[in-house]
Amino acid sequence: MKIKKIMNNVAQFFEEHVAPPHKITSVETTEKDGWKVMIEVIEEKEYMKKYAKDEMVGTYEVLINKDEEVTSFKRQDIRYRSAIGVES
Numbered sequence: 548m549k550i551k552k553i554m555n556n557v558a559q560f561f562e563e564h565v566a567p568p569h570k571i572t573s574v575e576t577t578e579k580d581g582w583k584v585m586i587e588v589i590e591e592k593e594y595m596k597k598y599a600k601d602e603m604v605g606t607y608e609v610l611i612n613k614d615e616e617v618t619s620f621k622r623q624d625i626r627y628r629s630a631i632g633v634e635s
Contacts, residue, residue, distance in 0.1 A: 550574055557584045557609050560617045566590060569604060581618070582611035590625060602628040 558568045566588040573585040590603040606624040609617055 553582050553584065553611055553615060556611065556615055557586055557617065560609075561586060561588055561607075565607070565620070566605070572606075577610070580613040582615075584609040584611060585623075589628070604628050 553574055554571050557571065561568045569587040569589050571584060571586045573583075575583045577583050586607050586609060587604050588607065590605045603625055604627070605622050606626075607620050607622050609620040612618045
């Protein structure tokens with residue numbers, strides 16, 4: 548299934564270059580034969596542990612090209628893990 552491969556590619560990219568993935572919340576096709584993926588990661592885990600703060604969760608938008616490679620990503624939001632997420 549192609550969507551599983553897209554999800555695995557994004558998770559592997561984030562594991563290697565940004566932060567370990569927490570969960571992938573959406574996968575959509577784009578008009579240019581690519582994909583848009585929304586992923587949540589735990590931000591600065593060691594810093595938060597050190598200062599006994601709640602973990603921060605970053606939400607990222609990731610764009611994938613038709614060759615199933617990550618072409619760009621940007622953080623859309625950051626929140627405390629215990630905060631109630633509001634979908635818009």
